[in-house]
Amino acid sequence: MDHATHHHPPAAAGHGHHPPASAxxxxxxxxxxxxxxxxxxxxAIGEVLGMVIGTALGWSALPTVVLAVALAFVFGYALTMRGVLRAGVDGxxxxxxxxxADTVSIAVMEILDNAVMLAVPGAMEAGLTSWVFWASLAFALLVAFVLTTPxxxxxISRGKGHAVVHAYHHAH
Incomplete structure (x- = not known):
């Protein structure tokens, strides 16, 4: 049962039980x-792998970003599927x-972290042995985390995104 449809019985004296707004x-x-x-x-697994492969092969920014985005979706979906499959669900x-659960979140995250990577001067061209590449990638992932959380x-507040996974685990 998901939290959006979970019903709490009224407390004594006819008062509904509601957690404090801050909680x-x-x-x-x-x-x-x-x-x-x-x-x-x-x-991050897909993004780093894609950036590493594209950079190691000397690709320009566009094919490197396309590969990184594709791998981010593959690994993002795979991690979620792993947990759902453990609950006894078919493939x-x-x-x-x-x-x-993940499409909107991954899409937003990918737009943000790749925009940061492209915006940092020299980040895409820096190469795998450069601190500029790795610092830019870490910064891009941090920005993506901070801006994707809201x-x-x-x-989740609308029963979408990861609320789907949460509800599914509780239902099975």
Missing amino acids: AAATSWTMAAQATLHCLTGC RTALKVALA VNRWL
Whole structure:
């Protein structure tokens, strides 16, 4: 049962049981940060791998970014599917859950971190042995995390994004 549809019985004396607004907000931000961190893990694996491969092969920025984005989606979906499959779900359903849970989050994260990489002068051309490349990539992922967390909070508050995975785990 997901938290959006979970019903708390009324407390004594006819008063509804509601957590303090600050507790609800903190929980929502915590859930959003955890969802974003989960998304960032898959994105970072794909992003780093794509940037490393493209840079090592001497590719220009466009094919390197395309590869990094594609791999970020693959690894992001794979991490979510792994958890859903553990809940005893078939592969097709796990893929549907991953697509519903992660697509918006990964897309936002990828737009942000690649925009930062492209905006930092010399980052894409720096090469794998340069601190500029690695510092820019770490900074890009940090920016993506910070700016994607509110997006995930908004999605979760509407029963979307990682709320789909959360609800699915609790339902099975």
